[in-house]
Amino acid sequence: MNDRQAISADCDVLIIGAGLSGLAAGIRLGLFGKRVLLCERHYTIGGLNSFYRRNGHDYEVGLHAMTNIAPREDRGAVLYRTLRQLEIDPDAIGFVPQRQSAIAFPGIRLTFGNGIDRLRSSIAETFPDQVAGFDRVVASIPRLKGIDAADSRSAREFLAEHLSNPLLREMLLCPLMYYGAATPDDMPFGQFAILFRSIFIEGMGRPARGVRGLLKVLIEKFRETGGTLRLRCGIKSLIVENDRVVAVELDDGTRLRPRKVLSSAGGPETFALVRAADGAVPQTSARPRPGALSFCEAIAVLNRSVCELGHKDTIVFFSRDERFAYRSPDGLIGSRSGVVCVPDAFEQPDPRLEPMVRVTALADYDRWAALDEAAYRRAKEEVFSQLMEVASLYVPDFSDHVIDRDLFTPLTITRYTGRMQGAVYGSPDKRHDGATPWRNLLLCGTDQGYLGIVGSMVSGVAMAARCLVDEPSP
Numbered sequence: 001m002n003d004r005q006a007i008s009a010d011c012d013v014l015i016i017g018a019g020l021s022g023l024a025a026g027i028r029l030g031l032f033g034k035r036v037l038l039c040e041r042h043y044t045i046g047g048l049n050s051f052y053r054r055n056g057h058d059y060e061v062g063l064h065a066m067t068n069i070a071p072r073e074d075r076g077a078v079l080y081r082t083l084r085q086l087e088i089d090p091d092a093i094g095f096v097p098q099r100q101s102a103i104a105f106p107g108i109r110l111t112f113g114n115g116i117d118r119l120r121s122s123i124a125e126t127f128p129d130q131v132a133g134f135d136r137v138v139a140s141i142p143r144l145k146g147i148d149a150a151d152s153r154s155a156r157e158f159l160a161e162h163l164s165n166p167l168l169r170e171m172l173l174c175p176l177m178y179y180g181a182a183t184p185d186d187m188p189f190g191q192f193a194i195l196f197r198s199i200f201i202e203g204m205g206r207p208a209r210g211v212r213g214l215l216k217v218l219i220e221k222f223r224e225t226g227g228t229l230r231l232r233c234g235i236k237s238l239i240v241e242n243d244r245v246v247a248v249e250l251d252d253g254t255r256l257r258p259r260k261v262l263s264s265a266g267g268p269e270t271f272a273l274v275r276a277a278d279g280a281v282p283q284t285s286a287r288p289r290p291g292a293l294s295f296c297e298a299i300a301v302l303n304r305s306v307c308e309l310g311h312k313d314t315i316v317f318f319s320r321d322e323r324f325a326y327r328s329p330d331g332l333i334g335s336r337s338g339v340v341c342v343p344d345a346f347e348q349p350d351p352r353l354e355p356m357v358r359v360t361a362l363a364d365y366d367r368w369a370a371l372d373e374a375a376y377r378r379a380k381e382e383v384f385s386q387l388m389e390v391a392s393l394y395v396p397d398f399s400d401h402v403i404d405r406d407l408f409t410p411l412t413i414t415r416y417t418g419r420m421q422g423a424v425y426g427s428p429d430k431r432h433d434g435a436t437p438w439r440n441l442l443l444c445g446t447d448q449g450y451l452g453i454v455g456s457m458v459s460g461v462a463m464a465a466r467c468l469v470d471e472p473s474p
């Protein structure tokens with residue numbers, strides 16, 4: 001690379017990654033008149049929440065359900081507030097509520113819907129002596145604005161203060177950990193409170209036109225605000241001098257010089273891009289650790305909906321043991337607990353969506369990475385069958401109706417999103433202020449501490465605000 005190759009970037013903020021946080025940040029900055037360049041290494045947008053077409057069938061990755069589907073009249077609810085900040089009409093996306101979801105443990109089942117009442121009634125039927133404690137738990141969860149995301153108290157200890165029944169504690173933790181814990185076995189209270197409110201108090205739903213519809217609205221808005229999207233445009237390195245990023249090097253060797261960089265690539269992944277001008281890796285004690293929790297997901301496309309076979313649940317969070325294990329498994333996958341999602345079990349099923357069953361389970365990145373190509377292919381077949389067998393414990397038998405199938409592994413996640421170790425929920429070391437040791441490099445998205453679809457958008461908006469306010473001089 002010589003100086004002639006270095007080009008001056010025509011942008012104020014370069015955003016790494018066109019996932020939900022990158023898109024939301026790009027829109028918000030564009031609305032404030034900033035020139036934004038959004039660089040995505042993959043050939044399409046969406047990141048962990050995306051879609052693809054295979055064997056003539058439309059698949060979705062990521063979205064089981066959007067959280068935070070509060071009643072529309074609740075204008076202060078985080079989803080609607082965030083969409084207002086992005087100047088997006090919620091009707092342009094259209095949110096279809098879940099029917100009901102379930103938490104299924106050995107011989108016992110709780111159901112919940114949108115709003116806390118249904119879960120409370122289910123607990124009252126199943127654990128009558130725990131209702132007062134459950135009410136105290138609910139009362140302890142503030143609105144999202146009031147939650148200290150950095151509160152690191154143990155969620156397990158918090159629950160034990162209010163609920164004497166260990167099985168109920170496990171059952172409540174199961175959906176929350178599966179939908180957002182970056183740490184094994186327990187989660188920080190801040191994260192627990194966000195997810196408790198997002199899933200149990202507010203609720204879950206689906207964009208009327210699925211992931212594609214949601215992303216289409218976001219990218220159109222991004223373009224309308226004047227932003228530039230470059231696909232197949234990976235960031236190879238961030239060149240730093242002292243406490244600033246002075247240049248951004250793309251995979252093709254081009255150098256850009258944005259005033260600021262906002263990265264949604266993940267904490268450890270972003271730090272791994274940082275180099276001094278002479279190529280040396282700067283020493284810093286602030287380097288976040290890569291996450292250790294990853295997943296496999298088996299997707300079966302069906303010629304008949306399991307809802308027609310009598311199934312009611314949108315999502316089943318299951319454990320086959322009374323104490324559920326949320327940690328990297330001792331094999332390729334752990335099938336003792338997981339999530340079964342039926343994407344057509346929402347209030348008004350999307351007519352364009354083929355019936356499907358999706359089963360998500362914890363997976364061990366290193367074991368998958370150690371397989372050679374033939375063994376990897378065989379393992380995918382075996383794991384698919386294993387996960388379908390598990391699904392049949394919670395969904396009527398659909399084996400005669402499978403017309404296509406796919407399985408993604410931790411390696412798939414790394415390949416398409418760059419997440420180290422296939423860690424969907426990122427590093428255990430969240431940086432809630434988004435700051436890095438380099439003043440004009442900020443993090444947004446999963447490793448800033450807000451995750452999931454709505455959380456990532458909230459993070460994008462919040463970090464855009466930091467880019468606007470906190471203008472370090474060039």
Ligand SMILES: Cc1cc2nc3c(=O)[nH]c(=O)nc-3n(C[C@H](O)[C@H](O)[C@H](O)COP(=O)(O)OP(=O)(O)OC[C@H]3O[C@@H](n4cnc5c(N)ncnc54)[C@H](O)[C@@H]3O)c2cc1C
Nearest residue numbers: 017019020021041047048062064065234235445446452453
């Ligand atoms: C199986 C599964 C199920 C899920 N289910 C749900 C659900 O039901 N509800 C829910 O709310 N959430 C769900 N999620 C989580 C949700 O999808 C994510 O939390 C969210 O999409 C994260 O967004 P992000 O912007 O933080 O990161 P990402 O989506 O990871 O975006 C980062 C982007 O940066 C790009 N990138 C990385 N490195 C570079 C580089 N060097 N140069 C250029 N680009 C780069 C990546 O390609 C990626 O597109 C699920 C995720 C998975 C995998």
